[in-house]
Amino acid sequence: MCGICGFMGIEDAAILRRMNDSLVHRGPDDSGTFVDAGVGLGHRRLSIIDLGTGHQPMSNEEGTIWIVFNGEIYNYRELRKELLPRHRFATSSDTEVIVHLYEEDPVHFAERLDGMFALAIYDQGRKRLTLARDPFGKKPLYYALHEGSLYFASEIKALLQAEVPKKVNRESLLSFLGYQYTRGLSTMFHSIEKLPASHILVFESGKVSLRQYWDLREDIKDVSETEAVENIRKLLDASAKKRMVADVHIGAYLSGGIDSSGVVALSRPIADYEFHTFSLGFSTVSELPYAKMVADHLGTDHHEIIVDDGKVVQAMDQMAYHHDEPVGDAAILNNYLLSHEARKYVKVVLAGDGGDELFAGYDNYARCKYVHKVRSKAVLGRILPWLAHQFPGRGDLRRDWAEKELTMLEEGDIDRRLSLSTREMSPRELSWITGQKDLDLESVGWRHPGFHSDLNIMLYNDCRNRMGENYLMKTDKANMANSVEVRLPLLDRYLAEYAFTLPSKMKLQGGTEKYILRQALRDRLPQSILERKKMGFSTPVSDWMRGEIGEAAVGKVAGSELIRSCTDPSNLRKWVAQAEARKLRRPRAFWNLYALALWHETYFL
Secondary structure, X not given: OEEEEEEEOOOOHHHHHHHHHOOHHHOEOEEEEEEEOOEEEEEEEOOOOOOOOOOOOEEOOOOOEEEEEEEEEOOHHHHHHHHHHHXXXXXXXXXXXXXXXXXXXXXXXXXXXXXXXXXXXEEOOOOXXXXXXXXXXXXXXXXXXXXXXXXEEOOHHHHOOOOOOOOEOHHHHHHHHHHOOOOOOEOOEOOOEEOOOOEEEEEEOOEEEEEEOOOOOOOOOOOOHHHHHHHHHHXXXXXXXXXXXXXXXXXXXXXXXXXXXXXXXXXXHHOOOOOEEEEEEEOOOOOHHHHHHHHHHHOOEEEEEEEOHHHHHHHHHHHHHHOOOOOOOOOHHHHHHHHHHHOOOOOEEEXXXXXXXXXXXXXXHHHHHHHHHHOOHHHHHHHHHHHHHHOOOOOOHHHHHHHHHHHHHHOOOHHHHHHHHOOOOOHHHHHHHXXXXXXXXXXXXXXXXXXXXXXXXXXXXXXXXXXXXXXXXXXXXHHHOOOOEEEOOOOOHHHHHHHOOOXXXXXXXXXXXXXXXXXXXXXOOOHHHHOOOOOOOOOOHHXXXXXXXXXXXXXXXXXXXXXXXXXXXXXXXXXXXXXXXXXXOOHHHHHHHHHHHHHHHHHHO
């Protein structure tokens, strides 16, 4: 795992060094740069595979094609074997395989890569720079066009070391307040964009072109449960096996939920060394007993981390820097604190991300699906007045739950309804705090490519938006802040493609979420773990806001110039007063403002 950066269109070795140095946490083991006429490539390395000869930037035999690469390619050995008759290899790394693959097919090379990656390839002969990002966007990659030059980097902070202007993106600010992350291509910085997942960017003759090379497709098959379970087991075993390939030891995060427990159950038998697992808990919210049960069952060397309030305040300040954008989801702290402990023992960890989005693990899927089925005028005519009677204060912040439910019921498009259900601030609440009316955030972001199944539409939405733009970025940056690589066996390209061929009833059956995944893991885990309801990677924000952390949050929000400039002054005063009196009804929404204030202070003051 690494950090990459560079540019095309200027010649400045000093800028390249500054960009590269800002990414040292992503790669403390090695660094390198390449400078040519109007081109610079930088690389920071965390050594995982081919420890001795994997130095980057790396080139082909003639030195005409250069690459910087962040990630892991799991099928590189098969590709290397195919390429050997036609190329001379100087290393055993996956990086060199990509170089030669590009040589043979500069247009379609990324389609053949099975892994997680962000990369840049400079083609000297064509005077072309190519950027590419993996199918789900596990590895971040940002870029900016400025005065005819293109800059790119694994993290925004590296771009800010170059000539890229620094200005708050006001539209993305609204997206962040609504969702806790920036949807779509934009970032919180006006001139900086994300390279979309599963896309290739080509910069040539001063122009940028984007092309999507892969997407999830809906192709529902008539398959028996027995056959589906067998196929998923094979795909899970194959996914875990290829993610256990490394020249260093691998560990895993273990919450005690079915996803992380399943990952440990799949990977533990493959390791012929002491296998470390890591769990985290708070004094008021903890899954530690469940994680310990799985660790004992599977025979891992288990580590528990208990977090106090002091660690939270310190970690929030650090994550404001490492994440580049506001850290709206407090659960990012869990990843950061877990990776801080894990780095004492391993460089690589496995995690359970992706199981919910592929196999329907969130409760709002059932809610949104049910609403879609009962949306008739007759039914709505009874439900809406009843809800309005139950919550007569519609329009009062204290009734925000009712507001969200009413808004969902009134929305006919299931894609938009799911997005509404995942918002931290409802449309009315966002209008209340900002003073702006008719804000439509749901039209921004990925939309399904013509799916028909309601459940698949929602799963696609979450794979591309909430997971791709929020959870995966949170996972990568929080772990790379401590120089830890994360691999995700449940978010495998081939497993995902198969999941979208299964009928909805196999994923969401009655009140059972992730039904088919539970069946596939039935002989690997204790029954009590298989039958657990999802708890999530929770953080006790409500408790925090009543203590020392709440005092820090109120101070930052009340003193933030940015927040004062983008909110209704009267309503902001009301909200701050509620927080000071420890009477917040919506602590997680107020936490968004805290994160925004910390970010602005870190990058602009």
